[in-house]
Amino acid sequence: MAQKTGGSTRSKLHRIGSLFSERYARPTVSERSNLEVDVVDTVRDVGKEQWNGIVDRSSRGSVFHRYEWLDAIETGLNYTPRHLVVTKDGNRIGLMPNFVVEIEKTPFNRLSSLYPGFGGPLLPTDPKESLECIVETVPKLCRGTTIVHQIRGLDTSYLRYNDALQSWGYRPFRRECRFLLDLTKGHEQLLEDMSRTRRRGIERGRDADYEIVEEELTRENLQRFYRTYERVMDRVDGDVYPFSFFEQLQAMESRFLLLTIRIDGEYAGGMLEVLDDEHDAVHGFFAAVPREYFDDHASELLYDHVFQWGIEHGYETYDFGSTNTDFEDGVYRFKEGFGGRAVPVLVWERGCSPLWKLVKAGRSLYWPYYT
Incomplete structure (x- = not known):
């Protein structure tokens, strides 16, 4: 959350890129490339100019990635933001917007990039390393009733990430066009x-x-x-x-x-x-x-x-x-x-909790062709 001090707003960013060095025996890509991931509690912590600058530099950037659309979701729908911003040597070089939203017909939530609209990562610089940093970070954001991460790509250009995403446990889910x-x-x-x-x-x-x-x-x-x-x-x-x-x-x-x-x-x-x-x-x-x-x-x-x-x-x-x-x-x-x-509609899902398997099984009862 943003903290207010003396009438001004000060960003509170959670730097967790370094946490993964303790989990793996080999050095992570983020260590080799001086990359970090900031978990941003509101798009306002980054600011319109910097956020939209990354959108403008990415060939996959869309109106749904823009600061104004995300701000409307945060303030108008009151969805909980969990945006990911990749930094390199202190400079912001990539992002993936996320919101915590309800999973229909269940008491659980999903972390979605992006809803409403279409999202997915924007990685105009160091895409391979940045993507690895992001997918390493996602499980840290799925806690309690948030049991799955979902990426909704706008167009077929997101197929470039399919093999990498599947190697990290994401599975394609097709029920919309x-x-x-x-x-x-x-x-x-x-x-x-x-x-x-x-x-x-x-x-x-x-x-x-x-x-x-x-x-x-x-x-x-x-x-x-x-x-x-x-x-x-x-x-x-x-x-x-x-x-x-x-x-x-x-x-x-x-x-x-x-x-x-x-x-x-x-x-x-x-x-x-x-x-x-x-x-x-x-x-x-x-x-x-x-x-x-x-x-x-x-x-x-x-x-x-x-x-x-x-x-x-x-x-x-x-x-x-x-x-x-x-x-x-x-x-x-x-x-x-x-x-x-x-x-x-290109959608990938990655379960982050054992409960996700139960929800998937239940989902197949009312979407029998999608499990």
Whole structure:
């Protein structure tokens, strides 16, 4: 935790890189390279400029790694941070954000890099040595009810770490995918590549009296969006993020696109899109369209608008966000109909407690294809 002294905040970093020299007979990589790992209790202990500087230097850095996104999770969701920062000769050269989050349907927690969003290590300098330092440190962070570490990579570039991670006890876990739409094809080709159902939905929706507006990320606009988002998530029995999280996102307003659709002059829902400028991608992270506007094809109209917006603003990819991998699921089929390419969400898990085996066995009862 940060300690306050005389009205100022002083960082409290736990240096534990040297602890591993006592565990191994041979010298560790961290000793040979003068590397240390700091366990950071809040991203604010590092500071925006230094943190984002590492993100900017890494080819795998994304909007979800940035200081502002992590700060919104810390302050808006109140998840416990356990960020790892690699230093060499006193200089910060790499990082991996982590939060302690609940494991669904259990009383246990997981250490996740990263949720919500996608994380994983950013190691632009000394990647081999830095990765070894990080994975050596992880078990120290899994105590009590925190029984597993999970890495959620944003894209297939994280496959470069697969063999190394598996050698350290991480195992791939595949139960989610994302549909990626290639915006460089242009709008007309996107329409042509869609299923007949999605294309027809857009065409029929255009016959209505509708308007789509790009909104400012004001508290009032967010509250209106949130009320609908809350209704939608309750209807589908989904987890609802508190409004405090959405409020914190205002600090990175330039990385969001808030769209509102009105049909016959009435508010008919909206979408809150995350702009990943690091990867020239638009992420469909939050959507809120009430059921009463399904027949007006409000969702199809919103998606079609954001595709065109992305093309006009030079983005290369539209990412529909995570969904399960069941081809019979309605959400899967809906997203698939827009013609995107399905790619797996790359997840690795490493048990840090004997209890993890019991949780995995229980998980197989409600996810029978994933053990």
